[in-house]
Amino acid sequence: MIFICRTGFATETESNTGDSRPLYDTACGRFPDFRSMNHIQKGRLKIRHELEAPPALRKFGSGWASGVLGLVLGLSGLGLVAILRFPGIFMMDETAKLIAHPAFRTGLFVLLVLAFAFSMLSLVLRSGKTLGMTGMGVTLLAVTFGGAGATALTPNMTPLYLGLDFFILRLLFTGFLFIPLETIFPHRDDQGMFRYEWREDLLYFLVSSMLVQVLTYLSFIPANTIMAVTVWTTFRMWVASLPFVIQFLAIMFLTDLVQYWVHRLFHRIPMLWRFHSVHHSAQAMDWMAGARMHFLEILILRSTTVIPMIVLGFSQSAVNTYIFVVYLYATFVHSNLGWKFGIVEKFLVTPRFHHWHHGIEKEAIDVNFAVHFPLLDRLFGTHHMPEDNRWPSGYGISGHPVPKGYWQQFLHPFRRKKRKPPLEH
Ligand SMILES: [Zn+2]
Numbered sequence: 470m471i472f473i474c475r476t477g478f479a480t481e482t483e484s485n486t487g488d489s490r491p492l493y494d495t496a497c498g499r500f501p502d503f504r505s506m507n508h509i510q511k512g513r514l515k516i517r518h519e520l521e522a523p524p525a526l527r528k529f530g531s532g533w534a535s536g537v538l539g540l541v542l543g544l545s546g547l548g549l550v551a552i553l554r555f556p557g558i559f560m561m562d563e564t565a566k567l568i569a570h571p572a573f574r575t576g577l578f579v580l581l582v583l584a585f586a587f588s589m590l591s592l593v594l595r596s597g598k599t600l601g602m603t604g605m606g607v608t609l610l611a612v613t614f615g616g617a618g619a620t621a622l623t624p625n626m627t628p629l630y631l632g633l634d635f636f637i638l639r640l641l642f643t644g645f646l647f648i649p650l651e652t653i654f655p656h657r658d659d660q661g662m663f664r665y666e667w668r669e670d671l672l673y674f675l676v677s678s679m680l681v682q683v684l685t686y687l688s689f690i691p692a693n694t695i696m697a698v699t700v701w702t703t704f705r706m707w708v709a710s711l712p713f714v715i716q717f718l719a720i721m722f723l724t725d726l727v728q729y730w731v732h733r734l735f736h737r738i739p740m741l742w743r744f745h746s747v748h749h750s751a752q753a754m755d756w757m758a759g760a761r762m763h764f765l766e767i768l769i770l771r772s773t774t775v776i777p778m779i780v781l782g783f784s785q786s787a788v789n790t791y792i793f794v795v796y797l798y799a800t801f802v803h804s805n806l807g808w809k810f811g812i813v814e815k816f817l818v819t820p821r822f823h824h825w826h827h828g829i830e831k832e833a834i835d836v837n838f839a840v841h842f843p844l845l846d847r848l849f850g851t852h853h854m855p856e857d858n859r860w861p862s863g864y865g866i867s868g869h870p871v872p873k874g875y876w877q878q879f880l881h882p883f884r885r886k887k888r889k890p891p892l893e894h
């Protein structure tokens with residue numbers, strides 16, 4: 470949809486073109502005209518433009534933060550009630566014990582009370598009532614649907630499930646960990662929480678979480694196949710008997726080594742680059758940006774990097790700890806954190822290191838492939854960390870060749886298109 474402000478400046482807003490520029494028109498200093506839309510479109514866009522409100526309308530005391538909190542907690546509460554109602558569809562095997570614990574229902578009750586309280590606070594503080602009313606509405610819907618006392622409506626019919634619980638718990642945990650840090654110590658302090666293309670990255674986050682079962686199953690096939698056709702018993706026993714710290718560091722190094730070369734191939738081979746270009750299409754970096762990755766790339770990357778971890782016989786505790794740490798680490802290196810790490814930058818990958826991998830300028834092409842140890846890039850000649858503490862001026866691929874929107878990006882690698890991969894130095 471195009472609308473034109475008094476100055477004659479045309480701004481594209483929400484549209485079928487998949488464009489997702491901020492709704493607030495800074496050139497006009499006003500929001501779009503909602504008159505030509507139906508009620509659902511209007512409601513959705515009103516919520517979106519409230520979330521993407523300019524800094525002046527997000528200040529402390531404006532009711533924006535409480536409105537966002539009320540809405541996020543209310544939606545999370547509604548999702549958790551849906552899991553209690555349909556555990557066979559939305560609950561992972563791994564979280565079943567956690568959800569069955571009585572403390573889970575107490576936690577859900579507290580979450581719904583907080584959602585209600587924050588939405589109420591936003592209604593009191595904010596002149597626009599969209600966030601407060603929506604937060605209140607979804608919280609009341611969650612309570613009506615059964616609230617913390619909800620019981621299962623359907624039996625568990627199949628072993629298959631969607632990881633809605635994984636999505637909500639992952640989003641709450643990672644968001645509450647990184648959003649305060651990015652707000653207090655930002656690299657780019659003009660970048661809001663609901664920045665350019667946040668909805669696309671949230672959708673990537675949702676899809677990879679919901680499909681956690683199929684992704685995990687497929688990712689372990691190569692490693693399990695190697696295990697089935699080779700015998701490593703004595704060696705595996707020796708590895709499992711090593712001290713935990715040694716095992717953890719060995720997994721970190723070996724995984725990064727495999728990841729380095731698979732990642733480099735994704736840049737080098739034109740067909741693979743078409744998949745990986747989706748990850749590089751992000752024009753804003755933060756805790757959610759790393760989630761933008763083509764489904765097949767996630768599969769290839771995970772199924773190759775787990776091979777040393779599984780085949781060499783590391784203990785389950787070392788493997789589980791690494792999986793948790795690598796998730797946090799991958800989020801951290803994409804985050805909008807401006808911390809200065811000094812000498813540590815020479816030994817461990819930091820946000821500045823990985824931001825250079827995503828940099829839009831020429832000097833950032835095909836550099837910094839490692840995700841843990843910059844040593845790998847030094848060894849293989851792809852290290853790039855300007856001594857003057859510079860960061861890249863922007864992110865993405867020059868010319869922005871990747872289309873917008875999840876489905877367009879999903880189909881992008883399969884579409885015939887003449888495009889050169891970036892040249893290796
Ligand atoms: Zn890359």
Ligand SMILES: [Zn+2]
Nearest residue numbers: 748759803827
């Ligand atoms: Zn990345």
